[in-house]
Amino acid sequence: MSLADQLGRPLRSLRISVTDRCNLRCQYCMPEEQYIWLRRDQLLRFEEIQLLAGIFADLGVEKVRLTGGEPLLRRDLPVLIRMLAENPKIKDLALTTNGVLLTEFAQTLRSAGLHRVTVSLDTLRPDRFRALSRRDSLGAVLEGIQTAGAAGFDALKLDSVIVRGLNDDELSDLIDYGKQVNAEVRFIEYMDVGGATHWSREKVFPRAEMLERLASHFGPIEPLREASSAPAERFRLPDGTTFGVIASTTAPFCRSCDRSRLTADGMWYLCLYATSGTDLRAALRSGAGQDELRALISGAWRQRTDRGAEERLGIANRGPLLSSRLLRQDPHLEMHTRGG
Numbered sequence: 420m421s422l423a424d425q426l427g428r429p430l431r432s433l434r435i436s437v438t439d440r441c442n443l444r445c446q447y448c449m450p451e452e453q454y455i456w457l458r459r460d461q462l463l464r465f466e467e468i469q470l471l472a473g474i475f476a477d478l479g480v481e482k483v484r485l486t487g488g489e490p491l492l493r494r495d496l497p498v499l500i501r502m503l504a505e506n507p508k509i510k511d512l513a514l515t516t517n518g519v520l521l522t523e524f525a526q527t528l529r530s531a532g533l534h535r536v537t538v539s540l541d542t543l544r545p546d547r548f549r550a551l552s553r554r555d556s557l558g559a560v561l562e563g564i565q566t567a568g569a570a571g572f573d574a575l576k577l578d579s580v581i582v583r584g585l586n587d588d589e590l591s592d593l594i595d596y597g598k599q600v601n602a603e604v605r606f607i608e609y610m611d612v613g614g615a616t617h618w619s620r621e622k623v624f625p626r627a628e629m630l631e632r633l634a635s636h637f638g639p640i641e642p643l644r645e646a647s648s649a650p651a652e653r654f655r656l657p658d659g660t661t662f663g664v665i666a667s668t669t670a671p672f673c674r675s676c677d678r679s680r681l682t683a684d685g686m687w688y689l690c691l692y693a694t695s696g697t698d699l700r701a702a703l704r705s706g707a708g709q710d711e712l713r714a715l716i717s718g719a720w721r722q723r724t725d726r727g728a729e730e731r732l733g734i735a736n737r738g739p740l741l742s743s744r745l746l747r748q749d750p751h752l753e754m755h756t757r758g759g
């Protein structure tokens with residue numbers, strides 16, 4: 420029996436944040452000087468993550484993506500990958516990383532059973548990278564991408580958040596770089612998620628403009644017709660190169676969203692924009708058995724009505740979702756805690 424929410428959406432994909440810590444400070448995600456971090460003793464242990472992931476898989480989840488914060492900062496991550504890879508119901512096991520530590524970890528992650536890697540890369544210019552992320556790590560990221568390319572993953576993707584006036588002039592350079600390293604590039608619209616306290620509508624560089632700019636550089640772009648719940652729409656350039664656009668801000672895809680998110684300390688959120696979630700760690704640590712946890716998760720999913728990004732679309736004077744004051748009161752509202 421498959422589990423569906425109030426809009427008929429299945430529970431199919433789970434993002435697990437393994438840490439809220441990050442080694443970059445990207446302007447669109449972590450622009451503040453100081454953050455309130457999750458308490459270490461409250462982080463889920465690997466056995467707890469494995470158990471919860473197993474319950475989710477029993478309820479229909481086939482795709483698991485590890486994220487953060489920066490997931491490679493979580494100690495012994497390959498051990499967790501190996502534990503999750505043992506579950507045959509998890510058909511797709513992926514990781515989203517900023518790539519800074521990928522050179523060190525790529526081969527171990529692959530050997531542990533990780534299927535796919537997505538690296539976030541917003542610019543190819545060292546000075547811009549430094550200004551955007553407040554760290555001087557572009558060299559390490561590019562080396563990490565090369566190493567991942569050689570490690571034999573099923574697929575390597577590059578995700579670029581495009582912010583008007585910041586990196587919208589690099590679309591074609593990023594595509595060319597993707598070709599060089601045999602990775603598909605996906606352009607993401609700047610989203611007003613928790614943490615994006617400097618967001619404004621003017622800084623969004625919409626899908627329509629991305630396509631226009633790419634077409635004027637590469638020639639006619641052909642949309643690929645695909646039946647998929649993946650957030651990216653895919654396109655093909657005249658030379659056959661494919662790329663994706665994730666238009667979460669101007670053309671949200673809530674109606675097909677089968678994703679939910681588990682934070683490193685076990686809060687489970689049904690939407691990137693949700694302000695409340697279910698405390699699965701509390702349930703686990705107060706002795707709930709598998710049947711109880713299964714009932715808790717399936718009950719919450721059946722009630723799900725979330726359409727966060729679509730609702731944001733209807734807001735007239737749209738500004739940042741949350742103030743930094745509110746984010747400090749509840750760090751679970753931060754993108755880097757929730758798991759991008």
Ligand code: SAM
Nearest residue numbers: 447448487488489515516517539609610615759
């Ligand atoms: N540290 C890892 C990384 O950089 O890929 C994983 C976590 S990060 C929060 C996941 C993704 O969220 C990254 O691709 C990042 O660019 C994206 N992201 C963060 N803030 C965003 C925003 N305001 N709009 C769009 N994407 C955002």
